[in-house]
Amino acid sequence: MLVLCWFILFMIGWMNIYASIHSSEPSSIFSPEGRSGKQFIWMLVSLVFGIVILFVLNPHIYESLSLPIYIAVACLLVAVIFLGTEVKGSRSWFELGPVRFQPAEVSKISTSLLLATVMSQFGFKISRPKDFLSVAAIILFPMLVIVGQSETGSALVYVGFAFVLYREGMSGWVLFLGFMAILLFVLTLAASPYTALMVLAGVTSFCDAVYTGKIKGWFVKYLPALVFLGFVPVILENVWEAAGWNPENMVKPAYIFIGVVLLTLPFIVFRAYRTRSGFTVLAAASLLAGVMLVYSTDFLFNNVLQDHQRKRIEVLLGLKDDPSGVGYNVNQSMIAIGSGGLFGKGYLQGTQTTYGFVPEQSTDFIFCTIGEEWGFVGSAAVILMFVFLIWRIITKAERCKEAFTRIYGYCVASCIFMHLFINIGMTIGLMPVIGIPLPFISYGGSSLLAFTIMLFIFIALESNEKKFAS
């Protein structure tokens, strides 16, 4: 079943790679000069690897070899910074004759394997700080090296391993806090620090209320108060203007709010301490941490980030419109997808993608070709196909008796999920433009091969277990 999924996704990718290049390289879809031809060769290579993994290699070697593989790949990752070829500003490619490959792709496999090995060991408990730290180190090391290669996109994929940790018992609050941090970051920049503070106060007090079982009280007391506070800046500005003072010179409402919070917080903490409600203390602490995050975001964004990085984020958040500069890619890509309509323009009929308006259209922006030529129906089908694949992997992983296989399965699912979300999110303007490929579909040999190997290792592990069970 998974092999079938893999094959369908590859076919979709292969056809669309041809569609996206056919006007500039009008040759047969098999022609080895064209990208579609090359991709076909890579598919055959991948298939050979897949068959080897499925039928030749003993599935047990992965567990035992995971540490050496991890170390070897880590060495490659570091080495590529010094020895690699520079492609578009990042040193992440090795060039071996006609073939180029990216250690970062392989690193996802090695990290997954080692993670599975470590976490499946007897007595491993993620809540134990020592274990948590070792796991974190396994994930963070390649991630940081890849950031060092200026491949932020690939590094972001490693965030997906957090889902694996969650499945294996990490507290859900970690995910929640991470999500909150991102939310606050976006709100601070897109709206204002004050709005971010309001949301922060609302969420922390609500969580506290849920935890202590005072939800009704929260709706009666906190919610109206927060709504009122939301209007305070507008009211104050009018009051000051009416009084003839320049609002610019007056104390900002946000500071007044923080001041009040700082004054009242000790009392709340004190009372919480007396009633032994540890959660309230934690909530108060996270409120403070949140305030600091909001202001450090503000500070970081305006003073630390470089211009082009700031621009990318601003364009993404819709703060600035820049269709010919940074926003060009996204804008063109959205135009291409949007012009597809419900059923699309038909295979090879796209005007936007075939005439080269969308950059990187056979690699990172392959989804545009799908969107334009196959329309909403086609692109939604592709997304659903991925969802099905991920769901199958998770379901199969859950059925496994061996923790190693299960954890590895989750790793594979997380990686595919992150790629899917970031890549498609980028083409439709939900994520910043960070170049990572769409698994199995984008043009690129090393990506296709890496994902194939990754998936087929899981299939091998899983079928081996079935054999064992029966």
Add this chain to the structure above:
Amino acid sequence: MILDRRNKLLIGLGIVAAILIARLFVIQIIDNKYKIDASNNSMVYNTIYPTRGIMHDRNGNILVGNKVAYDILVTPREVEAFDTTAFCRILGVDRDFLETKFAEYRKYRRKIGYQSVILLKQVPTETYMRFAETAYMFPGFRGQARNIREYPFNAGGNLLGYVSEVDQSYINRHPGEYKSGDYAGMTGIEAAREADLRGEKGYSIYLRDSRNKIMTRYNDGEMDKEAVPGKDITTTIDANLQHYGQELMKNKVGSLVAIEPSTGEILTLVSSPGIDVDILADFGAHYNEVLSNPYKPMFNRAVQAPYPPGSVFKLVNGLIGLQEGVLTPASRYPCSMGYHFGKNKLGCHAHRSPLDLEESIMMSCNAYYCYVFRNILESGRNGNIAESMDKWNEYVKSFGFGRKLGSDFPAELPGFIPDSKYYDKRYRKGGWKATTVISLSIGQGEIGCTPLHLANLCATIANRGYYYIPHIVKDSKLVSIDPKYKEKVYTMVDTSYFPVVVEGMYRAVNSGYGSGATASVAEVKGLDICGKTGTAQNPRGDDNSVFICFAPKDNPKIAVAAYIEHGSFGARWAAPIASLLIEKYLNGEICPERKPLEKRVLEGDLMDKVKP
């Protein structure tokens, strides 16, 4: 289903997938913005401009035609280094011009993108041919054929109006109809009939790639649209007569309007000084020159200038008097060099006394109409003076005065006819009486009529009591006109009172010198011209010379109003001009006895009498 961690993660997966699909739904199906952008992105619409409709005169002569000129377009992004000296020499421009233009393109390069912009407008064909031969030397430049106007007759500059490129405010006023670079009629018939004349633009669609290279025709040209040529228009103008009228009016300030009474069709409409047709074709280039001309050639006096009508207006007062019953054709009034009231006097010229109605028209007696006008106001039939004044105003307006006649000519102005409210405000309520406003009796004072109004009055009298709204576009196969131009409009004066006035006008022209008639100069043997002179005071100098006339007396073919600023007596300039026009129209030529008169008119120069 248990809400374990696996399922929570799966739910999260479902939510993310839903977000992606929802977003796709929005940009692919709900929001049209991206579809429009896409066609802008990849399709090049090459505009095909339609040929503008041609204007014919009433006899089928072409008044306004088209000829081809070329615009030179440039696509700044495609321009490579080229021989600027040769370029300037071929197109006849100087270096500075080129440099300023390119500085501008650099400044707006973001906005221009891959678009083509017009570098030079309306280059003559010979220049374009020279350019086309060497075009390979100048990548990024190309020519585009445009139709511009051509005027075979020097007739009717003001009347026809000019065509020029639309500006931003024009585009805003006609949302969705024009784009920058389009042309539109701005004045005259060009403006009034813009919707018929302009036609519909077409386009051919090409596909281009992101480097703006034209790849192929979109759908093999299936979606292309042919340009629809503008509709031809037949005007009511007689090109030859219009031309002759302009010759007669040369070096005089004023207007000459001729109407066919049986249809209301305007045969000739001259405003002098006017705009020469040579200027019209490339009006933009002469715009400032025209605007700074002290005689305001853009100002169409024929339909816009509110003049006092002078004695011509006696006809109206006479007709109102007859209708009101305060006057009969046999009524006689004395005149002793004017009309005396209290210590004041409204003067008149020497003629025999007393006179009856016909004679009063023939000799243009002022005193007679003072009696008539006083009787109208003071008869008590319509109440007090103020009420009688308003009744009078109503009568006058029924002749078309004091309001827009409703012609198809744009920019027509209403003129002014006073009523009791006006005088109440000016003096105070009850602070004025008939003698205060007595000059209205002879068409002086607070009264303003355009020459078109006067021509219409003349047509009304020629028709014995009704008129057709004057118009300049004729019904033709392609263009139909408003049915209101085919309806008779009656005045409030009964048609039975008109013949006596006509008789008076006949006698004014045809009684011979020595009879006391004012318009003997207008007499043409065999044409039975009926006319009325007017001499209107002009505070800025010599009196204005006014004359209205029609001919022949029975079944009139033409009604003319001539208004010459500072032309002295009506008989001095206006009557000769109007009668020459009639003679030309009805006989085709000027008879030998009147050649000296024609010569005097053609050579007459009144410009130094006019203080602009």
